[in-house]
Amino acid sequence: MEMSLVFFSQLNMCESNEKTFCKLMHGSGKEETSIEAKIRSKEKRNRLSLLLQRPDFHGETHTSRAALLAKETRVSQEEAVKWAESFDKLLSHKDGLDAFTRFLKTEFSEENIEFWIACEDFKKCTEPQQIIIKAKAIYEKFIQNDAPKEVNLDFHTKEVITKNITQPTLQSFDAAQSRVYQLMEQDSYTRFLKSEIYLCLLEGRPQRPTNLRRRSRSFTYNDFQDVKSDVAIWL
Known part of the structure; x- marks a missing residue:
């Protein structure tokens, strides 16, 4: 009985660790996606700003x-x-x-x-x-x-x-x-x-x-x- 209890205890610990690991992985992926999106958005704004500053945009x-x-x-x-x-x-x-x-x-x-x-x-x-x-x-x-x-x-x-x-x-x-x-x-x-x-x-x-x-x-x-x-x- 003691061996069985120890066995299930270890299983629960592994399962808990696995869930924690998955949450960390998913959370990290979302964070990276959010950062990448912000970087791309910033690059678009910078490029558009450069375009508006081109002299030929105003015709002269x-x-x-x-x-x-x-x-x-x-x-x-x-x-x-x-x-x-x-x-x-x-x-x-x-x-x-x-x-x-x-x-x-x-x-x-x-x-x-x-x-x-x-x-x-x-x-x-x-x-x-x-x-x-x-x-x-x-x-x-x-x-x-x-x-x-x-x-x-x-x-x-x-x-x-x-x-x-x-x-x-x-x-x-x-x-x-x-x-x-x-x-x-x-x-x-x-x-x-x-x-x-x-x-x-x-x-x-x-x-x-x-x-x-x-x-x-x-x-x-x-x-x-x-x-x-x-x-x-x-x-």
Whole structure:
């Protein structure tokens, strides 16, 4: 009887050890799988980040952007001082408009000033046919969904323009132009006054090479259509 009891005791110990060993093995496997998944996920994010930093992702090279910054603008310091008085004074001066445009290009948001300029030109139209042609061109370039240089407009403003684009008037883009003007005045204009481009003009000194900064924006699915083939190889 004692031998039998000893035998079963040893069997139970072996069984217990075996279960413990199996748990350790399974637990270790899950842990390794989890670590490997985290590493792969991190590698994907790093590769996607590198892709977004490629100059050709934004359609222009860093070299071309830097060339814009190196452009010299001859303007008196007195005139440059006036640009800080109001956003309207800045845009009403040819050199001021040029300097502000170059600044927006460093932030990759030049579509705003280009749209504003296009609207100013549009309001000078006199022929009915010319109004239709230019209105359609502005709509396709700046307003419609996925436009090549789509500006940031609220849904209601875009909807009104879309409904009336077939019969445009000289006032068709007034609301949109006003919206974009306010965005530039409240946001980009304040940064421009602190930028290297403006300070160099204000102080009458040559501009030093400026580090290009990418504007902050939320990417959507459509932003990644052109890079889908590149991203697919990592998934």
